[in-house]
Amino acid sequence: xxxxxxxxxxxxxxxxxxxxxxxxxxxxxxxxxxxxxxxxxxxxxxxxxxxxxxxxxxxxxxxxxxxxxxxxxxxxxxxxxxxxxxxxxxxxxxxxxxxxxxxxxxxxxxxxxxxxxxxxxxxxxxxxxxxxxxxxxxxxxxxxxxxxxxxxxxxxxxxxxxxxxxxxxxxxxxxxxxxxxxxxxxxxxxxxxxxxxxxxxxxxxxxxxxxxx
Numbered sequence: 001x002x003x004x005x006x007x008x009x010x011x012x013x014x015x016x017x018x019x020x021x022x023x024x025x026x027x028x029x030x031x032x033x034x035x036x037x038x039x040x041x042x043x044x045x046x047x048x049x050x051x052x053x054x055x056x057x058x059x060x061x062x063x064x065x066x067x068x069x070x071x072x073x074x075x076x077x078x079x080x081x082x083x084x085x086x087x088x089x090x091x092x093x094x095x096x097x098x099x100x101x102x103x104x105x106x107x108x109x110x111x112x113x114x115x116x117x118x119x120x121x122x123x124x125x126x127x128x129x130x131x132x133x134x135x136x137x138x139x140x141x142x143x144x145x146x147x148x149x150x151x152x153x154x155x156x157x158x159x160x161x162x163x164x165x166x167x168x169x170x171x172x173x174x175x176x177x178x179x180x181x182x183x184x185x186x187x188x189x190x191x192x193x194x195x196x197x198x199x200x201x202x203x204x205x206x207x208x209x210x211x212x213x
Contacts, residue, residue, distance in 0.1 A: 003210045007130035010209045014127025015087050015135065021120030023094035026050075027101050028112035030184030033120065033192070034160040035137045036091075037167035040180045045170075051092030058084040061136035068143040080136050087135060113184045120188070121195035122203075129209040160189055 026032040032040045039053035046053075062080050066073050103109045127135070134142065145155040164185060171179045200206060 004132075006210050007132050010130045011127055011132050012086060014123045014125070014129070015083060016090050017123030017126060018120060018135070019087055019090035019123075020094045020097075021116050021118075021123050023050075023091060023098055024116030024119055025113055025184060025188050026095075026116075027098050028103060028109045028116060028184055029182075030109050030113050030187075031182030032180060032185060033188045034163050034185060037164050037181060037185060038170065041167045041171045041174070044179055045174045049092050050095060051088040051090075054091055055084055055088035058088065058136035061140040064140050065136070065143040068140075068147050072146075073143075077133070077139070079133055080139055083133055084136055109184075113187060114191075117188050117191045118195055121192050121199055124192070124196050125199045125203065125206055126209070129206050129211060131211045164189070 022033050022036050026036065026040060031037075036050075036054060039057050040050055042048070042053045043050040048056075059081070062078075062084070065077070065080075101112075103112045141156050141159050142152060144150075144159070145152045148155065164181070167181055168178060171177070171181060
């Protein structure tokens with residue numbers, strides 16, 4: 001039981017770092033991460049926060065998992081709702097914490113973007129190490145992969161591209177130009193996975209995180 005508690009503590013820590021990394025990427029003002037692109041665009045148009053729209057979208061992801069997996073969706077996976085609450089809430093908290101952080105020069109924006117990608121990648125590494133739950137954005141991809149019998153990586157790429165295109169269409173519909181999307185969205189999509197691989201290979205402290213036997 002003690003080991004399981006520590007695993008969940010590490011998992012939650014990873015979730016909090018994820019949220020902060022996404023906001024750090026967003027504050028670079030070059031676009032947000034693919035998974036957050038739709039909520040971010042919607043937050044410009046409607047009177048709900050970035051975190052609130054993130055929560056709503058993730059609830060749709062969880063509903064999608066339930067529909068796709070049916071009896072294979074295990075009761076413990078409903079804990080993703082709690083994960084969603086923590087993740088989404090800390091996005092808004094992070095937006096408040098970084099409210100005064102506004103890089104203006106392109107060089108500082110690129111640097112901020114790279115730092116944000118690194119923070120997000122670190123959070124992902126810590127989140128997956130304990131092997132307890134998945135965040136809804138990953139859960140829906142796993143569900144689609146399982147049902148379609150396609151590789152997770154391939155489904156993930158298609159899923160991210162679909163989110164970016166949806167966000168772009170919404171942005172053009174609402175504002176007649178791309179708002180909340182940019183080169184940072186593409187860079188984060190291409191870079192975060194590579195940084196995750198690097199961290200998992202070289203950051204040996206990850207091996208000390210308790211995991212399933």
